[in-house]
Amino acid sequence: MDPDLDLDADLVTLTRALIDVPSVSGAERALADGVERALRACDHLEVLRDGDAVVARTTLGRAERVVVAGHLDTVPVAANLPSRLLGEGPDAEIWGRGAVDMKGGVAVQLALAASLTAPTRDVTWVFYDQEEVEAVRNGLGRLVRTHPAWVMGDVAVLCEPTAAGIEGGCNGTLRADVVVRGKAAHSGRSWLGVNAIHGAAPVLARLADYAPRAADVDGLVYREGLNAVGIRGGIAGNVIPDECVVSVNFRFAPDRSIAQAQAHVLEVFDGFEVVLTDAAAGARPGLDHPAVADFVAAAAARTGRPPTAKEGWTDVARFGELGIPAVNFGPGDPTLAHADDERCPVHHLATCYDGLWAWLTS
Secondary structure, three states, X not given: OOOOOOOOOOHHHHHHHHHOOOOEOOOOHHHHHHHHHHHHOOOOOEEEEEOOEEEEEOXXXXXXXXXXXXXXXXXXXXXXXXXXXXXXXXXXXXXXXXXXXXXHHHHHHHHHHHHOOOOOOEEEEEEEOOOOOOHHHOHHHHHHHHOHHHHXXXXXXXXXXXOOOOEEOEOEEEEEEEEEEOXXXXXXXXXXXXXXXXXXXXXXXXXXXXXXXXXXXXXXXXXXXXEEEEEEEOOOOOEEOOEEEEEEEEEEOOOOOHHHHHHHHHHHOOOOEEEEEEEEOOEOOOOOOHHHHHHHHHHHHHHOOOOEEOOOOOOHHHHXXXXXXEEEOOOOXXXXXXXXXXEEEHHHHHHHHHHHHHHHHO
C-alpha cells in the first residue's frame, strides 16, 4: 500500500514517515509511489515519472532553473526500523535506516517542494532510485541518459549528508590494475622461476613514496590520493607465482579530466603493465557562477561555515557531465551513513530547509 505522506507536517514527522517506509535499493516502488502521489497534490508542480524516479518542477518562466536532487533508496535494514526520536528539542536526533543517507535530505526537499509555490528561481525536484548500488543502475544516471531535459538547469544542489554544511563539487575516481609478470616454477626449485609477487615491490614502493597533490579549484582545496586497495597473486602454496596484480584507486581533483587522470597513473607506473578498469569524473563546484555564489551566501548565513571541498565522489558529478555546477548540502553526519546507529540531528533539518528557502526566495 502506498504511504500517505503529509508534506505539510513538520520536518521531524515527515522524516520519520519516510524512514518507516523501507526502500532498500531496487525496492523503492512503494516510497516512489507515495512521493509521486503527494507531489501530484501540489497544483504548482508538474510531476514526471520514470521507473522509480520522480521529478517535480515549477514552470514559472524564471530566468534561472535550479535542480535539487536526492535518492530514495537505502542500504539494507539492520534492525534499525521503525524510526525513533532520541532526546528533545533542536538537539534531538532521528534514529533509523536512511536518517542520514538520505531521507532527512529527501524530507527537506519534499517540504520545500510543497511550500515554495512561487520561488524566485524555477526549481526541479528530483527523487531517484538505486543510488546505493552499482553505477549502471543509478536512477539519476538513467534520467541523464534517457530524459536529460528533465534534469537540466543552471545550477544543482544534491542533498546528500554534509552535516548541514556546503561541500562543493567532488573528486573524481579512477581504478586500475598494475600487473607484474613472472615465470611459474615449483617452489622447491624457485631459481627456475621469476616471482611476480617479489616483482611488485617497486610498485608498492612508488605508492609509499607518492606525494599527493592538493589542488585549489574555484576557491576550494581538493586533496588527491593514490593508494593500493588490493593485491592478488599465487595459485598454490608450492608454486612460484607468475602474476601479481596490485589494484590502485586514484582520487583526483576536479581540475583533471579522466584522460588527464589516466595519463598521470600511467606516468606513475611507467614501465609496468597498467589496465584501467573504471573511472568517473569529478565535478567543479562552480563557486564563481552567480547562482552558486548566491546560494553560498544564503546558506552560509544559516550554517555559519564557509563551503569546503567534497573529498569523495557523489552524484554531483553527473551534473558536472552536463556542464551544470553543483554543490552538496544536506542534513546528517556523513560518517554515520550506512551505520547501524544511523541518526540525524533535528537542527540539521532546519538549517538545510532554511538555507534553501532563503536562496530560493531571495
